[in-house]
Amino acid sequence: MNSQISYAAASADFRAGRYTQSLSTLNRLLDIERDVRTYTLLAKTLIKLGLNAEAASAYELAAGLDGGQADDHLTQSMKLYFAAGQKDKALSLGNRLLKRARKDPNLAFIIASILVERNQLTLAESFKTQLIESDNNDHIRLGAHIAIRTWDLFDGGDAHTAKVLLKRVPNDNRMRLAYLLLCREHNKFDAQTKHQAIIDAAIAAGDIEFLRDDVPFFNIHWCDDERINHMARGAIVRPVAGARETRRALPHTWSDKIRIGYVSADFFDMHATMKLIRRVLEVHDRDRFEIVLFCHTDLNLLLTNEADRSLWGEVVTIRDMSSQEAVEAIRSRGIDILVDIKGHTKGNRLDIFNLGGAPIQVTWLGFPGSVGNADLDYAIGDRFVLPDSSAPFYDEKFCRLPEVYQPNDPLNRPLPQRADRSKYGLPDDAFVFASFNANRKISPAMIEAWATILKRTPGSVIWLLATRPESNAGIEKKFVECGINAKRVFFSPKMEYDYHISRIPTADLGLDTYPVNGHTTTSEQLWAGLPVVTMKGKHFASRVSESLLHSVGLDDLVADDLEAYIALAVSLYNDRARLDGMRQQLDDVRFTSPLFDAERLCRHLETGYEMMMERAKAGLEPDHIDVPALPPRDGPFMSRA
Numbered sequence: 001m002n003s004q005i006s007y008a009a010a011s012a013d014f015r016a017g018r019y020t021q022s023l024s025t026l027n028r029l030l031d032i033e034r035d036v037r038t039y040t041l042l043a044k045t046l047i048k049l050g051l052n053a054e055a056a057s058a059y060e061l062a063a064g065l066d067g068g069q070a071d072d073h074l075t076q077s078m079k080l081y082f083a084a085g086q087k088d089k090a091l092s093l094g095n096r097l098l099k100r101a102r103k104d105p106n107l108a109f110i111i112a113s114i115l116v117e118r119n120q121l122t123l124a125e126s127f128k129t130q131l132i133e134s135d136n137n138d139h140i141r142l143g144a145h146i147a148i149r150t151w152d153l154f155d156g157g158d159a160h161t162a163k164v165l166l167k168r169v170p171n172d173n174r175m176r177l178a179y180l181l182l183c184r185e186h187n188k189f190d191a192q193t194k195h196q197a198i199i200d201a202a203i204a205a206g207d208i209e210f211l212r213d214d215v216p217f218f219n220i221h222w223c224d225d226e227r228i229n230h231m232a233r234g235a236i237v238r239p240v241a242g243a244r245e246t247r248r249a250l251p252h253t254w255s256d257k258i259r260i261g262y263v264s265a266d267f268f269d270m271h272a273t274m275k276l277i278r279r280v281l282e283v284h285d286r287d288r289f290e291i292v293l294f295c296h297t298d299l300n301l302l303l304t305n306e307a308d309r310s311l312w313g314e315v316v317t318i319r320d321m322s323s324q325e326a327v328e329a330i331r332s333r334g335i336d337i338l339v340d341i342k343g344h345t346k347g348n349r350l351d352i353f354n355l356g357g358a359p360i361q362v363t364w365l366g367f368p369g370s371v372g373n374a375d376l377d378y379a380i381g382d383r384f385v386l387p388d389s390s391a392p393f394y395d396e397k398f399c400r401l402p403e404v405y406q407p408n409d410p411l412n413r414p415l416p417q418r419a420d421r422s423k424y425g426l427p428d429d430a431f432v433f434a435s436f437n438a439n440r441k442i443s444p445a446m447i448e449a450w451a452t453i454l455k456r457t458p459g460s461v462i463w464l465l466a467t468r469p470e471s472n473a474g475i476e477k478k479f480v481e482c483g484i485n486a487k488r489v490f491f492s493p494k495m496e497y498d499y500h501i502s503r504i505p506t507a508d509l510g511l512d513t514y515p516v517n518g519h520t521t522t523s524e525q526l527w528a529g530l531p532v533v534t535m536k537g538k539h540f541a542s543r544v545s546e547s548l549l550h551s552v553g554l555d556d557l558v559a560d561d562l563e564a565y566i567a568l569a570v571s572l573y574n575d576r577a578r579l580d581g582m583r584q585q586l587d588d589v590r591f592t593s594p595l596f597d598a599e600r601l602c603r604h605l606e607t608g609y610e611m612m613m614e615r616a617k618a619g620l621e622p623d624h625i626d627v628p629a630l631p632p633r634d635g636p637f638m639s640r641a
Contacts, residue, residue: 116142173210275497380399402604433457
């Protein structure tokens, strides 16, 4: 009876707003009787007093006493733990409420928020649908965040989800950017033109805050404004407050040799990055440098590898390590300079760099731009891709190599064996323009420019890389709308590397894309003896081909703007002798140009590393570095059988 009276008194105090008195009564009551209604009233009282974590505990205790309403109490407890910042407890309860969370977007939002914060996107993806279908804009945005970061663009992405997102929040430019990336992937040019115009108008009106959620890798595909590129920080990796200061304060012992650690998921012989960097790894001066590869390559990809990876350096597998475990493995080896060669590309482990792996941290090759949100001291480039004007838009200081930033492997890649055009279905008597760049790089403006070139060059055709039927159809449709007969547009599927290198020289002239150039693609074309027309760019990704062409002595193939690009392609069609001379020049410099001299680039790179370390050992902050060029060689750097 006393407990009944005490509960009634506590309830009366609660209803009257006397929450402190109610709490005092409930605490006395709990010494006598612990039941569901008492714990429930206790939880409600604690909420009124702003004690969310304690209220969550009270609801959790109520759940243990009430089988029928247990999930209701656990739901309240989970929400309160989340509100109180006790995310481990909230997630633990979420695991018990998964069935309910599949139907309740509020619970899905809590669980998915925690998973995204912890970079567990694969687990968060299962909540994507109910979040996107919610009426709450915060839920929809989180669903979009998960969708964008779990789309497999190499498998076509998630076009259906992109359409749903845009319909759900038609005036949200964040969703429009998500939809546009799928339009680019599938070459839906009408939709690109329509929605890009809305984005451009918003930017012109000064509405740019939404750009902060754009993903860097996708942003550079449509925007060559470095100010906006620098804003785009919607990457998976999250910055860690004070990471740089903490890292630089860590004790470190420098050794006689410089210890270089490369971090990548691409350490297998058939990856495009290894086609570039492999020989550099092999020719590093082991008397001055120790090389360690911190490898998180997918095991299935390693099964296809035929190269002796021990020639590249000591391999330390961090694939199944947590980020903290990986950092401990890096520190245990006393790495002086830790090099990221992934950047904002699929499968990166940039979170490792935010935990302080080495006293000097560098990005090179993987991503053409500033790697925002990651604690990096230097970005390696050259004077073309990293001009002085770009410095305000980079978090990193520049380390500029003197001739070219991009390495190439001349020893382990095949020489082109030019094949007959009929093998690829190309007409023998046509002038063949070619672009083997990824379809996502082909913008409506590029198709229009190429169509103009074709109109001015009778008997010419264009040869493109085929990816998926809908992309091919979209490209062909755009050409037809521009007045080009579909019979002049040829597609060729992806091929094994040897065959790809040998099909390239069957074309007459390469046409580059903008705003993202061919990177590996351009160097492959130059290796195969195919000149490539490009134009001057405004950000790293649009300056790469200029860098590569300069390094083989073909600066004349760099046009100042789009009109000059068109005119240059047409002039080379009309001047076959000049074009033949360029092709001959590429054959002549294949074994003498800086672009394909991996050992020379490696020596420049090593000098850059030494200059970085000299500053660090002297206690100086990182600063821009221009590496001096080695004296020119007297002859070819290597020979091939």
